[in-house]
Amino acid sequence: QVQLVESGGDVVHPGGSLRLSCAASGFTFNTFGMHWVRQAPGKGLEWVAFMHSGGHKIFYVEAVKGRFTISRDNSINTLYLQMNSLTPDDTAVYYCVKDRSPLVSWSDYFGFWGQGTLVTVSS
């Protein structure tokens, strides 16, 4: 069955960095677009970043452009999110999300979500 297991969440000081990982299994990873979505405590959902299956199309929400980098290693079925210059506004549960269908031209709807990893930015 499909599994997405996030890791790397931690408590970090403002201005610090963190790298999240998402280990995928149960599907052909290199054929699906992947996303990071975050949810601040008690708040709604915010899409953060997308990487197409082949890595050629990448998009970010404006709030993280220039600070966050999404990447993937299709040889080990893993998605990453490098987060730099973190601020308290980045405090959230970060979800790794798989597109519903493979090999679409850009993004599909969000077909499967991991359980999330908590990032806390605090001094």
Add this chain to the structure above:
Amino acid sequence: DIQLTQSPSFLSASVGDRVTISCRASQGIASYLAWYQQKPGKAPNLLIYASSTLQSGVPSRFSGSGFGTEFTLTISSLQPEDFATYYCQQLYTFSITFGQGTRLEIK
């Protein structure tokens, strides 16, 4: 960015009720809209995509409709497991956005 506004933000209803949640887009998004359900402490789950297509495994009491800027999610007969928060989402542009959520609680 395209803004999605859900109404109501909070809804109190009883088991067996028919409920409707609305989602209005700040500009036309054709049918590029989905609905997700999220229960406390859990990840969201896709219910409806392309405005009206039921995701595999989702009960038929859930339905979606709309085009352009006005969309609705309808639950025909509320079950105890349906009390949750619901989000709409648009994929029309490269900057994906969600509505603010509608919290559905037991009356």
